[in-house]
Amino acid sequence: MLLVDIVLPGLVLGGMYALIALGLTLQYGVARIMNLSYGESLVAAAFGAFSLYSGLGLSPLAALLLAVPVAMVVNWLLYRFLLERLMRRSKDRGAQEIDSILVTFGVLFVIQGAMLVAFGGQYYSYSYLSIPLTIMGSTLAVNRLVALLFAALVGGAVYLALTRTRIGTAVRAIAVDANAARLVGIDVAALSGLAFAFGGGLVAVGGVLVSMFLTFNAAMGVIFTMKALVVVIMGGVGNVMGALVAGLLLGVVETAVARLVDPGLTLAATYALFLGVLLIRPTGLFGRAAS
Amino acid sequence: MTGPKRALLWCAGLALAAATVTYPLYANGYYLALGISVLYFTILATAWAMFSGPTRYISLATVAFFGLGAYTAAVLGETMPWPVVLLAAAGVGAFTAAITGLSTLRLSGIYFVIFSFGLAELIRQLVIWYEVNIHKSVGRYLFSAVTQDILYWQLLGLTAIVFLVGWLLGRSRYGLALRAIGADETAASHSGIDATRVKLGVFILSATFMAVTGAVMAPRWTYIDPAIAFNPTISFQVVIMALLGGAGSLFGPVLGVIPLVLLFEVLSATLPNHFSIVLGLIFVLIVMVLPNGVIGLFGTGRWRVPTGGPVAARAGTSDAPLLAVEGVSKSFSGLRAVDDVSFKVAPGEIVGIIGPNGSGKTTLLNTLSGALKPSSGTIRFGGIVLNGLRAHQIARLGLARTFQLVRVMPDLTVAENVAAAQLFSTSNGSSATASELLDLVGLGTVHAAPAGDLTYIDQKRLELARALALQPRLVLLDEWLAGLNPSELETGIALIAKLRDRGFTIIMVEHVMDAIRALCGHCIVMNAGCVIARGGPDEVLSDPKVVAAYLGDDDA
Numbered sequence: 001m002l003l004v005d006i007v008l009p010g011l012v013l014g015g016m017y018a019l020i021a022l023g024l025t026l027q028y029g030v031a032r033i034m035n036l037s038y039g040e041s042l043v044a045a046a047f048g049a050f051s052l053y054s055g056l057g058l059s060p061l062a063a064l065l066l067a068v069p070v071a072m073v074v075n076w077l078l079y080r081f082l083l084e085r086l087m088r089r090s091k092d093r094g095a096q097e098i099d100s101i102l103v104t105f106g107v108l109f110v111i112q113g114a115m116l117v118a119f120g121g122q123y124y125s126y127s128y129l130s131i132p133l134t135i136m137g138s139t140l141a142v143n144r145l146v147a148l149l150f151a152a153l154v155g156g157a158v159y160l161a162l163t164r165t166r167i168g169t170a171v172r173a174i175a176v177d178a179n180a181a182r183l184v185g186i187d188v189a190a191l192s193g194l195a196f197a198f199g200g201g202l203v204a205v206g207g208v209l210v211s212m213f214l215t216f217n218a219a220m221g222v223i224f225t226m227k228a229l230v231v232v233i234m235g236g237v238g239n240v241m242g243a244l245v246a247g248l249l250l251g252v253v254e255t256a257v258a259r260l261v262d263p264g265l266t267l268a269a270t271y272a273l274f275l276g277v278l279l280i281r282p283t284g285l286f287g288r289a290a291s
Numbered sequence: 292m293t294g295p296k297r298a299l300l301w302c303a304g305l306a307l308a309a310a311t312v313t314y315p316l317y318a319n320g321y322y323l324a325l326g327i328s329v330l331y332f333t334i335l336a337t338a339w340a341m342f343s344g345p346t347r348y349i350s351l352a353t354v355a356f357f358g359l360g361a362y363t364a365a366v367l368g369e370t371m372p373w374p375v376v377l378l379a380a381a382g383v384g385a386f387t388a389a390i391t392g393l394s395t396l397r398l399s400g401i402y403f404v405i406f407s408f409g410l411a412e413l414i415r416q417l418v419i420w421y422e423v424n425i426h427k428s429v430g431r432y433l434f435s436a437v438t439q440d441i442l443y444w445q446l447l448g449l450t451a452i453v454f455l456v457g458w459l460l461g462r463s464r465y466g467l468a469l470r471a472i473g474a475d476e477t478a479a480s481h482s483g484i485d486a487t488r489v490k491l492g493v494f495i496l497s498a499t500f501m502a503v504t505g506a507v508m509a510p511r512w513t514y515i516d517p518a519i520a521f522n523p524t525i526s527f528q529v530v531i532m533a534l535l536g537g538a539g540s541l542f543g544p545v546l547g548v549i550p551l552v553l554l555f556e557v558l559s560a561t562l563p564n565h566f567s568i569v570l571g572l573i574f575v576l577i578v579m580v581l582p583n584g585v586i587g588l589f590g591t592g593r594w595r596v597p598t599g600g601p602v603a604a605r606a607g608t609s610d611a612p613l614l615a616v617e618g619v620s621k622s623f624s625g626l627r628a629v630d631d632v633s634f635k636v637a638p639g640e641i642v643g644i645i646g647p648n649g650s651g652k653t654t655l656l657n658t659l660s661g662a663l664k665p666s667s668g669t670i671r672f673g674g675i676v677l678n679g680l681r682a683h684q685i686a687r688l689g690l691a692r693t694f695q696l697v698r699v700m701p702d703l704t705v706a707e708n709v710a711a712a713q714l715f716s717t718s719n720g721s722s723a724t725a726s727e728l729l730d731l732v733g734l735g736t737v738h739a740a741p742a743g744d745l746t747y748i749d750q751k752r753l754e755l756a757r758a759l760a761l762q763p764r765l766v767l768l769d770e771w772l773a774g775l776n777p778s779e780l781e782t783g784i785a786l787i788a789k790l791r792d793r794g795f796t797i798i799m800v801e802h803v804m805d806a807i808r809a810l811c812g813h814c815i816v817m818n819a820g821c822v823i824a825r826g827g828p829d830e831v832l833s834d835p836k837v838v839a840a841y842l843g844d845d846d847a
Contacts, residue, residue: 034401085579097401098349102534102578105527109571117564222523226412229405264420271413275406278398 006256008138014251015148018244020206020224021231022155025243026199028232031192032175033083034101037108038203038228039221044111045071045207046216047119053126060128060212067204075200078107079193087192108221115218125215143212150209151244154202159240171195175238230274249273312447315440323439327511329552330446331504335525336533336544337453338500341460342493344538345469352391352407353529355414356384356498358520360505362418365431365515373437377506384502387414388495396490408526415521422517430516437510445507453500457541460493464714467703469493471711474700481660481694482712483686483761528555531570535577537584546585611674613638613765613796614659619668620820621654628654630820631668636765641787641797643811643828645804647841651820652800653695656767659798660692661685673764687715691758692767695800697750699757701743705734708742708753712760725760732756732786748779759790766790768799772806784809804832816840 020042027035035041045067052058052066086099129143162168173181174188174195182188210216210224231250235242250270257269314326335353343350360380367376395406422429437445460466468489471479480486505520512519528551536547554573558566581587612635621629629651636642644652657663659670661682670677677685691712700708709725729735732752737745742753751771758766772783784806790797791810801807807814808828816824816831818840824831831837 028401034404082575082579089582095347098347098404099578099582101349101401101404102530103575105530106571106574106576106578109527109567109574111571113565113568113571116567222412226405226409230409233402233405262420262424264416264423267416268413271409274409275394278402278406279394 002259004136004138006259007252008135008140010252010255011248012140012144012148012251013255014248015151016144016210016247017227017231017250018155018247019147019151019209020203021228021235021243021247022151022158022240023199023202023204023206024228024232025235025238025240026158026195026202028229028237031079031171031195031199032097032178033079033192033196034097034104035107035196035199036101036104036225037111037221038104039224039226040108040111040115041071041075041200041203041221042207042210042224043216043218043221044115045204046211046214047115047124047218048204049208049211050124050126053128060208064205064208067208068201071204072197072201075203076193076197078200079196082107083196084189084193087189112218112221119218121217121219123215123217126211128212130213141213147209147212150205151247154205155240155244158202162240167191167194172238227270230270234274234277312444315443320439323443325552325556327439327443327446328556329549330443330450331508332529332532332548332552333545334446334450334453334504335501335529336536336548337450337457337541338497338504339529340533340538340541340544341453341457341500342469342490342497343533344540344543345466346473346490346493348396348407348490349404349530350407351404351523351526351530352410352498353501353526354521354523355407355411355526356388356501357505357508357525358411358418358517358522359383359387359414360502360507361509361512361515361520362431362505363502364506364509365433365520368433368435368509373435377503380502380506381499384505385495385499387502388498389491392491392494392498396487396494411521411523411526415517418521419517430514432514433509434513435510439511442507442511446504449500449503449507454541456496456500460496461541465489465493467707467711468714470703470707471700474702475698477662477682478694478698478700478757479711480682481662481686481692482757483683483715484711485681485683485715527570527574531574531577533584535581535584537586539583540586543584543586612636612671613673614798615669615671616659617669617671619655619658619665619670621651621658621663622666627820629658629665632815632817632820632822633668634815634822634825636796636798638764638796639791639794640813641791641799641811643807643814644798644800644817645802645807645814645831646817646823650817650840652817653769654820655817656692656769656798656800659685660690660767683715686712686761689762689764690767691761691763691765693751693754693758693769693771695769695773697747697754699742699745699750699753701741703742704739705729705742705745705753706738709756709760712757728756728759731759731789733782748775751775755786759795763795765796765798768797768801770800770802772801772803780806804828808832 024035024038027033027038048067049060049063052063053060082103083100086103087096090096090099129141129146131142132139133142133145162172170181170186171191171194173184173186174191178188231243231247234250235244235246250273253269253273254266258266315323318326335357339350339353342348360383363380363383364376367379371379391410395403398406419429468479468484471482471484472486472489476486509515532547532551533544534547535551536545537543555570558569562569614636616635617633619629619632620627632655634642644655646652654663658665659677661677661680661684665678672688672690675688700711703711706725706729709728713725726735726738729738732755734749734752734756737749742750745753755771768787772780775783780803787797787799787806787810799811811828814825814828814831815822816834816837823836823840824834
């Protein structure tokens with residue numbers, strides 16, 4: 001059953017991609033801030049979960065209750081004291097984007113450096129819910145399925161919050177045109193900060209869940225940032241459901257390439273897919289045409 | 292500057308140059324190594340700023356090209372003469388840049404950053420895959436007779452070349468073209484600049500320098516593996532150095548390289564574990580405090596504006612129509628914005644295109660200027676079929692336009708905006724220069740101001756001057772009079788009349804009916820994508836179909 005062997009693990013892997021991309025959908029897709037320290041924040045959350053589990057025996061799912069508020073506060077501070085100034089400094093969207101990329105680069109190194117000092121460069125992992133489960137002849141771990149389930153739940157909740165609530169609608173309005181949103185009485189600075197902080201909270205969810213089944217070290221944040229960006233852009237910037245589908249698609253493609261061609265070429269496959277989507281549909285698979 | 296002062300500066304410069312060239316003769320090993328670091332980062336940062344400064348495409352692919360160069364040297368270094376190795380590295384860098392540039396330079400902003408970031412990782416993965424599967428060993432040894440002294444002098448020579456090339460580029464029309472693209476790519480291509488080619492050319496040039504630097508540096512390591520050659524920190528360091536110094540000018544990056552190389556040296560000696568924390572904090576500080584770099588503190592040095600050739604309307608040579616539009620349609624997935632439109636424009640004529648909002652007027656102009664490709668139909672301009680030509684090609688043929696939502700290149704001066712449209716002009720008529728054009732539209736006194744500082748009206752004037760600078764045979768004005776107050780409107784109408792008297796042929800999309808009546812000999816009325824009436828202005832404006840299109844039917 002080669003097909004099942006590719007599709008099931010592919011979907012589980014893709015679920016993880018969708019999970020790690022959720023926070024970025026809010027931070028980049030909605031708050032329109034390109035956070036290049038995204039992956040480092042995610043790894044920091046993973047280290048947090050690891051410390052709580054190995055030090056206090058706290059389960060990762062319980063650790064979420066602590067990690068998410070902390071991440072939200074940290075991200076809000078980051079927005080308030082660094083990014084908001086940049087947003088005010090230039091009116092031009094392009095310049096804002098480049099400034100935020102550059103400043104979050106700096107943040108990337110700070111977080112990474114702090115993790116290197118605290119944990120060194122070696123790999124960490126711990127065992128939680130790593131119970132094998134056989135589905136249709138294909139073996140999967142329970143912790144990965146839990147992560148997949150969370151991705152779907154959190155993704156659905158974010159989608160509903162963005163489309164069905166007043167604040168969600170206001171946040172989407174800012175994403176489309178911040179100046180027009182200001183004209184209709186939306187507090188752009190406050191809500192952008194909120195969206196960014198929420199995105200930070202979702203990063204923490206992703207980091208904690210990923211730590212249950214992945215081996216991680218202080219230097220691998222970049223990989224998560226790249227994967228999340230590819231998923232967000234492929235799904236159409238700001239499109240939560242698109243990110244979910246793009247994540248699953250990417251997981252299946254990578255698994256297929258690893259199984260059928262060469263495991264060393266999965267990254268090449270990722271980029272080929274990414275570039276193909278960008279060149280053919282620059283607004284993403286599910287993005288609306290740019291105005 | 293006074294004579295003695297200038298002589299003193301020359302002496303200081305020569306002394307500095309002599310000290311730099313003879314440096315290996317008096318510096319010991321440690322300081323020589325430091326000098327080598329300063330030089331190779333100077334080359335990388337200057338080459339980076341050559342492309343990324345004016346275009347603002349933040350590239351994180353520096354290490355991709357640097358690493359390819361180093362690997363080329365490692366593979367060929369022991370079998371080929373050194374100059375051949377350097378040439379091969381340049382070739383590999385240029386080739387890779389050409390391929391990746393062709394596919395990625397149409398991505399802008401964040402997409403380009405991400406892709407360039409990924410490109411370095413991708414190339415590293417491919418090299419690892421090749422080394423593991425084909426070469427069967429991840430690392431390579433490179434033994435060569437290159438001493439530290441020779442390495443230093445090679446880098447010094449390369450530094451001189453990169454500055455020379457950067458200086459020549461800044462003076463050439465490609466330098467201004469690149470800045471025009473960075474400011475507004477659409478406006479630049481409608482000014483006759485082939486944006487793709489200019490960007491690609493400079494990207495390749497910059498990548499070539501990076502690759503050669505990698506090859507020159509390779510002997511320093513003796514042992515090379517992908518983790519050394521493709522260390523992503525190099526890309527980040529180059530960006531932060533160029534930004535600290537100021538990426539907008541030729542000598543900016545070097546002002547960032549020297550302090551940061553020294554700082555990194557001190558840091559890695561004293562605080563090796565906290566290196567990246569400090570690096571990150573410096574990065575954040577630079578972006579927050581010095582957005583234009585160190586050199587920005589001294590005021591921005593502007594490039595010299597190349598003086599353009601003289602400007603005039605190119606006279607039509609025959610009575611044949613200048614523009615012939617036949618059955619042109621444009622659909623956007625089912626919506627027919629322009630539906631089977633045909634008309635002709637004779638030389639020297641002003642044709643008005645009117646119609647309610649959303650009737651397809653601007654879409655029609657966009658198909659004429661090459662911003663959009665028509666779905667069907669033919670457009671002939673002076674006998675040449677325009678279908679399928681790109682915006683800059685059409686502009687160079689002498690078809691200029693202004694935009695409904697005004698597009699000037701905000702960071703360029705008024706004079707540079709006009710000069711940008713003359714860069715690739717092929718005709719050689721004669722009657723007005725760029726400054727005469729600015730006088731013509733009433734901007735003669737503000738030629739040195741950044742275009743972004745102009746008022747809305749003046750930006751519209753500037754756009755018109757830029758369009759005229761192409762020496763157009765046909766000018767498309769897209770609601771050029773919209774938003775003017777009554778007295779400005781009068782001046783505007785007089786200006787267009789003056790252009791007509793000079794022999795320009797004009798198509799104007801306009802809602803100001805007084806202007807249409809005063810200027811146009813012939814009008815086309817569009818509604819829902821179709822032409823519903825044509826003829827003299829008074830004739831069409833009293834046509835019941837036209838009245839119905841604007842105001843609705845009687846019984847509506």
